Amino acid sequence: YHLNAALTGLVPGSTYHYRINGVNAGGTANGNDLTFTTPASAPTAVTNIASGVGASTATLNGTITANGASTAVSFDYGLTTAYGTNVAGTPSPVNGNTPTAVSVNLTGLGLTTTYHYRVNGVNSAGTTNGNDLTFTTGCPQAGAAGPITGPASTCQGGSGYVYTVAPIPNASGYTWTLPVGGTITSGANTNSDRKSVV
DSSP, X not given: OOOOOOOOSOOTTOEEEEOOEEEETTEEEEOOXXXXXXXXXXXXXXXXXXXXXXXXXXXXXXXXXXXXSOBEEEEEEESSTTOOEEEEOBSOSBOSSSOEEEEEEEOSOOTTOEEEEEEXXXXXXXXXXXXXXXXXXXXXXXXXXXXXXXXXXOOTTOEEEEEEEOOOTTOSOOOOOOOTTEEEEEOTTSSEEEEEEO
C-alpha cells in the first residue's frame, strides 16, 4: 500500500524527522527514520512607530521574522514614499522563526520635517518591505532664562547701566522688559544690553 499524510503549520527552514508505524494484532512495527527540510520563506517585516524623535534625530523601529533563512535588515527613509536613503538596521542579519526587534538611530535630520520610513528584510527566499510610516522632527526649544545680573538700583537720568543674562540654549533672540522711564541704548535682542533711565 502507498500511504501519505498531508501536514500543515510547518515552520519554514526547519528539518523534520518522520517514520511510519504499523499496528495489528501481532504488535507494532516502526518504519525507518527519514527527514525532510521545509524551504525558507521570504521574511516578515513590520514597521513600528519611531521613538526618540527630536529636532534632528530619531530612532526607527521594526520587527523582522527571518522565516528560516539568514535575513539582512535595513530601513528606507526620505521625504516621500520614494524614500531615497537606505541604512542598515541593528541587529543584522537576524535568524530563526520568531519576531526580532530591529532599529536604527538617525542623526542630521532637518528641523520640523516629516519623513517617511519602512523596515526591509532580505533573505534567500525573497525581499519584504514593511508598511510605510511617518514621523516629524521638532524644533529646538529655548532653555530657561537664568538670573539677570546688573546694578540693583539706578539713578534718575543715569545711563550706561549694563544688564546681562547667561546665554540661553537654542534662543534665537532676547526680549527685555523695562520699567516705565527706562530705554535700551544698545544691545537690544541680545543677552546683554545697556539702559538709560530718564
